[in-house]
Amino acid sequence: MEQTLSIIKPDAVAKGVVGKILDRFESNGLRVAATKMLQLSRKDAQDFYAVHKERPFFTDLVEFMVSGPVVVSVLEGENAVAKNRDLMGATNPQEAAAGTIRADFAENIDANAVHGSDSLENAEIEIRFFFAQREIS
Numbered sequence: 001m002e003q004t005l006s007i008i009k010p011d012a013v014a015k016g017v018v019g020k021i022l023d024r025f026e027s028n029g030l031r032v033a034a035t036k037m038l039q040l041s042r043k044d045a046q047d048f049y050a051v052h053k054e055r056p057f058f059t060d061l062v063e064f065m066v067s068g069p070v071v072v073s074v075l076e077g078e079n080a081v082a083k084n085r086d087l088m089g090a091t092n093p094q095e096a097a098a099g100t101i102r103a104d105f106a107e108n109i110d111a112n113a114v115h116g117s118d119s120l121e122n123a124e125i126e127i128r129f130f131f132a133q134r135e136i137s
């Protein structure tokens with residue numbers, strides 16, 4: 001079954017909506033196969049978002065991602081990558097469709113509540129970045 005990586009970002013953890021966001025996944029056919037809370041180091045955040053390192057928002061993105069704990073999860077289900085992206089909504093919460101996680105819980109494009117892998121290939125890389133095989137059930 002397809003797997004994808006989700007990150008509940010520091011803004012959503014600070015707001016206390018971790019349970020509500022995990023419920024969106026579970027209520028829409030995505031099983032939580034692994035989950036944990038952790039504090040990213042600057043190196044973790046820089047490595048994780050390395051594809052964006054030339055972008056003007058990179059420094060702000062890294063500082064935001066280390067501003068508090070995150071909750072990382074492996075989600076499993078049919079078309080898990082695409083399904084998670086649909087549930088998340090557009091990157092900019094102002095453009096996110098009604099009923100999506102970002103429309104309901106995100107503040108702005110910097111503090112946008114969640115990350116989800118954007119391809120099957122990246123999902124595998126991102127899952128390996130955060131989880132050992134024995135942590136995934």
Ligand SMILES: Nc1ncnc2c1ncn2[C@@H]1O[C@H](COP(=O)(O)OP(=O)(O)OP(=O)(O)O)[C@@H](O)[C@H]1O
Pocket residue numbers: 052057061090091109110111112114115116117118
């Ligand atoms: N123009 C921008 N200004 C500020 N921050 C941005 C901008 N574009 C993207 N970001 C931040 O960088 C993150 C990664 O950008 P990307 O284009 O990969 O968006 P995404 O795939 O929707 O989000 P994510 O990778 O977090 O799932 C975004 O979630 C957002 O927090």
